[in-house]
Amino acid sequence: MLCAIQCAAVAAAHWWQASVAVLVLAPGSKRASVRLLWxxxxxxxxxxxxxxxxxxxxxxxxxxxxxxxxxxxxxxxxxxxxxxxxxxxxxxxxxxxxxxxxxxxxxxxxxxxxxxxxxxxxxxxxxxxxxxxxxxxxxxxxxxxxxxxxxxxxxxxxxxxxxxxxxxxxxxxxxxxxxxxxxxxxxxxxxxxxxxxxxxxxxxxxxxxxxxxxxxxxxxxxxxxxxxxxxxxxxxxxxxxxxxxxxxxxxxxxxxxxxxxxxxxxxWWTAPLNGPSPPAQEGEVLEYLDRAVSQRLVSDVPLGGFLSGGVDSAGVADAMGRAGGKPPELCTISFREGEFDEAELARISANRMGAQHHVAIQEPDPEAVVDHLPWHFDEPHADPSNLPTWMVCRMAREHVTVALSGDGGDEVFGGYRRYIHEAMEQRLRRRLGPLGVLAGCAGKLHPSLESPPAWLRGKTFLTHLGMSPARAAWDSAINASLPAALSLLNPRLGEELAQADPYASWAGHYNQPAASGPLYRTQFADLRTTLAEQLLVKVDRASMAVGLEVRVPFLDHRMVERFAPLPLEEKIKGGVGKLALRRALEARLDARVIAGVKRGFDIPVCAWLRGPLASHLTEHLAGLPPDWFDLGRVQTLVKEHLEGHRDHGLVLWTLLVFEAWRRRHDCEEIAL
CATH class of the missing domain: 3.60.20.10 (Aminohydrolase, N-terminal nucleophile (Ntn) domain)
Structure with a gap:
């Protein structure tokens, strides 16, 4: 009887054309249950x-x-x-x-x-x-x-x-x-x-x-x-x-x-940034972090982590060792260019934990830039850190199948430099009142002042005072203005796209009633846009490309709900961000790591485009569709950069990645 039921169930599976499940009735049981064919x-x-x-x-x-x-x-x-x-x-x-x-x-x-x-x-x-x-x-x-x-x-x-x-x-x-x-x-x-x-x-x-x-x-x-x-x-x-x-x-x-x-x-969920939450209690940040990390250590395959020179990845790695009962296996990317290299601070953290530490030097990789990564990023994505993220994932995959990262710490605890600048602007706006508009005019008229105080230095800072908080936050978040972007396009196409300003969509998130106060609004917009569609896309595509799973403890929703709305003074003070996190980790991490300045995970784009990537730059940008781009303008930028007259590294990198992506995905049309 049971055999007949099983045969009938297999036939039913073929009828469903699912090739996944059959119904099984155990001897003496009246209840059927799901059983997979494999x-x-x-x-x-x-x-x-x-x-x-x-x-x-x-x-x-x-x-x-x-x-x-x-x-x-x-x-x-x-x-x-x-x-x-x-x-x-x-x-x-x-x-x-x-x-x-x-x-x-x-x-x-x-x-x-x-x-x-x-x-x-x-x-x-x-x-x-x-x-x-x-x-x-x-x-x-x-x-x-x-x-x-x-x-x-x-x-x-x-x-x-x-x-x-x-x-x-x-x-x-x-x-x-x-x-x-x-x-x-x-x-x-x-x-x-x-x-x-x-x-x-x-x-x-x-x-x-x-x-x-x-x-x-x-x-x-x-x-x-x-x-x-x-x-x-x-x-x-x-x-x-x-x-x-x-x-x-x-x-x-x-x-x-x-x-x-x-x-x-x-x-079904939105970040609760509708006002300051109570200050973090002693031990509370570590309690949340340890729980989030411990929850993400469940695995039947080898597990490790990424380690940079910053507090985010070091804090996660330390919590991994405490929860797992043994030092974690960690991977770090190093650069020959000293201003981009965090390997020494990473070694300090790894040695303190007794971790098995793997370090690889990031070299220019033209094949990855123009072929591998454009395939995996099936939307154009010009974050320069895509390359080292892919490399650290590839290195990690040689040792582990799952890796924990420190991504999300900046968004939750307030670590980006632009958050620090925005906090300064916010405080200054309150002090200056209507005079802030005059300061903004000064920023437009003068590249810099002769001897301003440290907190009032720079044309951009002054200019932001003459903008609305939303416009100032947007200006800090973009790589190029709308006029600068349109200047790269074929004039006819640029005219047709002159109204295609993404600010309105971003401002829709910034102005959400769920966020209260300029910095909270910026955090809310970042959680919905920059985090979700830039940073997490980067991590997902780079890790998937090599068959590695990456887990992100700082994005445990309980951590976001509790610490993203912390009062401003718990996040930023005296030009230092992530105060609550730094204070919590003081007893666990080396003081040099706690005091470190955020560098990001960038690559020496400008130098590489003048060196090992120069031939790929000239070849790809010469192939940009002339109906889409102003090739004369683009070639001027290339010439000025390669000859060392101007630094156009970021815009040229953006164009190189775009053309590599366009070719890899056979994109030949624009829909207006």
């Missing part, structure tokens, strides 16, 4: 894609779905899975981290009512599983995503608030045989990516746009407004991706869609 496992680091036809009778093209899914093989080199049923097609790639012999996707509940593909990791899944088991729920895999699927079946979209971790999810409610209901969801801070589109009678979704483009159903057209934003900021943010017709699900949002309704976007 071994089970947790799916923390993966990629997925798929679509749902408007017509439930439309057959899913297996070749198309496979082609889309295999563009994500770098996100999940260990395994793949598919689901095809009633016009619903799901594809999945997997890298095993916990319980590696288990847990494939797509996951299907026993009754076939709900199907899930997901990317990420839910750190509190064991607690949630215990709660569900107490209510009679049965689990057959060790997968956190099976817990999510059961929780969603019970609670619907309200379940997202119960999840602690990083994730992007697609769940299909198949209870109505003709009208499946699709829910897409992204974690609070946007650690894991998710794109979607409503195009040609289908709802589409994917971890990366390249999967959608592989369907050959989308034009390879760049949005004109995205080009302007890229030239100004070095990346493209907001709900629209760089590609025409492809949307980005924003952090803390979910999308609901059925064949009867248009897609509905809903926010």
């Amino acid at each position: 071994p089970r496992g947790l799916d923390p680091l993966c990629g997925f894609t798929g679509f749902v036809h408007d017509d439930p009778h439309r057959e899913v093209d297996a070749g198309e779905l496979t082609r889309m899914t295999r563009t994500l093989v770098h996100r999940g080199p260990d395994d793949e899975g598919f689901f095809r049923k009633r016009g619903v097609g799901l594809g999945f790639r997997r890298l095993s981290i916990i319980d590696p012999v288990h847990g494939h996707q797509p996951l299907v509940l026993p009754e076939g009512d709900f199907v899930l593909v997901g990317n990420g990791e839910i750190y509190n899944y064991r607690e949630l599983a215990a709660e569900l088991k107490g209510e009679g729920c049965c689990f057959e895999t060790g997968s956190d995503m099976e817990v999510v699927l059961h929780l969603f079946a019970k609670m619907g979209s309200a379940c997202f608030e119960r999840l602690e971790g990083m994730f992007a999810l697609c769940i299909v409610d198949m209870r109505d045989p003709l009208v499946p209901r699709v829910t897409l969801a992204r974690d609070r801070l946007g650690i894991k990516p998710l794109f979607w589109a409503r195009h040609r009678d289908r709802l589409w979704f994917a971890s990366e746009p390249k999967a959608l483009l592989a369907s050959d159903q989308f034009p390879r057209a760049l949005r004109g407004a995205a080009l302007v934003e890229y030239l100004m900021r070095g990346f493209v943010g907001g709900p629209k991706s760089a590609w025409a017709g492809i949307e980005r699900l924003e952090p803390g949002y979910f999308l609901e869609w059925s064949r009867r309704d248009a897609p509905q976007l809903k926010s």
Whole structure:
């Protein structure tokens, strides 16, 4: 009898065309449970894609779905899975981290009512599983995503608030045989990516746009407004991706869609920056940090961390050693150019912890700049730290499968130099009142003053006093003004895009009522844009390129909710940022690390473009589309830079990365 049931269940699996699950009835049991056709496992680091036809009778093209899914093989080199049923097609790639012999996707509940593909990791899944088991729920895999699927079946979209971790999810409610209901969801801070589109009678979704483009159903057209934003900021943010017709699900949002309704976007979490929180109590920062790190150490594969010369990564590494009971394995990138090198401070921290410390020297890597990275960053992304981030991930992958990083510390505790400058401006505005406008005029008229006090030095600082706080914060966050960006374009295209100023979108976040006070508003805008669409994109794509999972303890939502709203005096004082974090770590880290000045993770762009990357610069920029760019203007910039007359390093790097990206993704059109 049992054999007959199993055979019938296998046949049912073929009928579902899912190749993932069968129903098993144990001897003496009246209850069926889900059983995978292959071994089970947790799916923390993966990629997925798929679509749902408007017509439930439309057959899913297996070749198309496979082609889309295999563009994500770098996100999940260990395994793949598919689901095809009633016009619903799901594809999945997997890298095993916990319980590696288990847990494939797509996951299907026993009754076939709900199907899930997901990317990420839910750190509190064991607690949630215990709660569900107490209510009679049965689990057959060790997968956190099976817990999510059961929780969603019970609670619907309200379940997202119960999840602690990083994730992007697609769940299909198949209870109505003709009208499946699709829910897409992204974690609070946007650690894991998710794109979607409503195009040609289908709802589409994917971890990366390249999967959608592989369907050959989308034009390879760049949005004109995205080009302007890229030239100004070095990346493209907001709900629209760089590609025409492809949307980005924003952090803390979910999308609901059925064949009867248009897609509905809903926010399920937002950063609580609506006023100063109580000052941090003694030991409180360390308590939160230790808990966040400990929660992220669960792994059945080798685990380590990144280490720079700063307090963020050193604080995480120290907490790793304390929670794990042994010194962590750490990786550092070093530069021959001393002003960019933090290796010595990293060695000080590593030696203090007794860590196994791996150091590699970052050399110019033309192939990575013009080929490897443009493929993985399937939107243009000119952050110079992409290269060393990719290299430290590659180095780490030689030793570990999971790495913890210090990313997010600056956004949460207030560490960026522009935050420090903004705090100074904020205090000065209060002192000067209407006289601040006059100071702003002075900044426009004079490059500098003869002997101003230290806090009033520099044309930019003075000019900001004549701007609104929002405009001043925006000016500090961009690489180039709108006129400067438009000057690089073909005059005809520049005229058509003259109104494509990304400031309005950014200001929409800055002016959110959830944020109170200029610096809190800047932090809120950064959490929604710069963090989610620049920094976390960089870390996700660079780590996925080499099959490494990166976890970010500072972006534990409890840390963000507690410490991002700290009073200004707890963040910045006397030109020093991250005060609360520095004070908390004084007893754990070397004083030289505590007192260190933030350097960032940059590379010597200017020197490299004049040296080992010069030939690639001239060749690629000569190939920029003349209908898009003012090639005469561009060549003037190249000549001035290579001859050493002017430093145009950042703008030339931005153009080099763009052209390498455009070629790698066969982008030949602009959509206005």
